[in-house]
Amino acid sequence: MMPKSERIVKTLNVQEEFRNFSCAAQQLNASQSTHRFSFVNHTIKTVNMPKVRHSVNLKSKLTSYISEFKEDGLSTDNKILFCNLCQCAVSSTQKFLVQQHITTSKHQANKQLNSKQRQLFLTQPTTSNVRSEFNIDLCRSLISADIPLYKLKNKVFREFLEKYTQHTIPDESTLRKTYAPSIYDETIQKIRDEIKDSSIWVSIDETPDKEGRLVGNVVIGLLSEQYSERILLHCDVLEKCNNKTIVKLFNEAMGILWPKGIMKR
Numbered sequence: 001m002m003p004k005s006e007r008i009v010k011t012l013n014v015q016e017e018f019r020n021f022s023c024a025a026q027q028l029n030a031s032q033s034t035h036r037f038s039f040v041n042h043t044i045k046t047v048n049m050p051k052v053r054h055s056v057n058l059k060s061k062l063t064s065y066i067s068e069f070k071e072d073g074l075s076t077d078n079k080i081l082f083c084n085l086c087q088c089a090v091s092s093t094q095k096f097l098v099q100q101h102i103t104t105s106k107h108q109a110n111k112q113l114n115s116k117q118r119q120l121f122l123t124q125p126t127t128s129n130v131r132s133e134f135n136i137d138l139c140r141s142l143i144s145a146d147i148p149l150y151k152l153k154n155k156v157f158r159e160f161l162e163k164y165t166q167h168t169i170p171d172e173s174t175l176r177k178t179y180a181p182s183i184y185d186e187t188i189q190k191i192r193d194e195i196k197d198s199s200i201w202v203s204i205d206e207t208p209d210k211e212g213r214l215v216g217n218v219v220i221g222l223l224s225e226q227y228s229e230r231i232l233l234h235c236d237v238l239e240k241c242n243n244k245t246i247v248k249l250f251n252e253a254m255g256i257l258w259p260k261g262i263m264k265r
Ligand SMILES: [Zn+2]
Pocket: 083, 084, 085, 086, 087, 101, 102, 106, 107, 110
């Protein structure tokens, strides 16, 4: 974004991912994606799902789909049908919709990958644990290497990863939604552990990014006689750049560092 950012810690990337997430979420109009979100994040209740009137009938219908297509990695919470191979919700109002999902090339490819994985990882306890650990490692390494998560949309890159890792590669949005926030929290916690209640210096600067947005950055460091690492603690898009927005940015940053209250001497 800015040449300055190259000199400071990688938190910028995580925060960027974080900020972009809300934009990305808005862009996801496909109902399948909405379903996936609603499943992954239990706080959002099955947004686009039809109202459940006959819960018993629905339950038995979903269970029958699972046993009928038992080779296809489906599961249910008795409300929606979920494909564990593709990590998405499957429309289940009509049987042909389930069949339709199962015949998609994406599902077939994931099925093939999964069976290979199972042969490779027979000794592993559950494939889902393996998968989520894989996802978080993937997310962490992409962010750490300054590789934007959307690069996972690149077909050749994706195929390369799938071929040599023998893992189903998650969607960019899955990483952004489920894994990037925990890496952000991890990074912030590391910063808190390093700073503790020491005195710090704070430097705030605003720079327009290439899209003309005013991005305010808060860089901090330990106030000591020895050299201390510069840490990018917070960045945010500012509506305007004036004393008011900068003070707000400062307060936000201190709130991130010391959530229990700003320490003053
Ligand atoms: Zn599937």
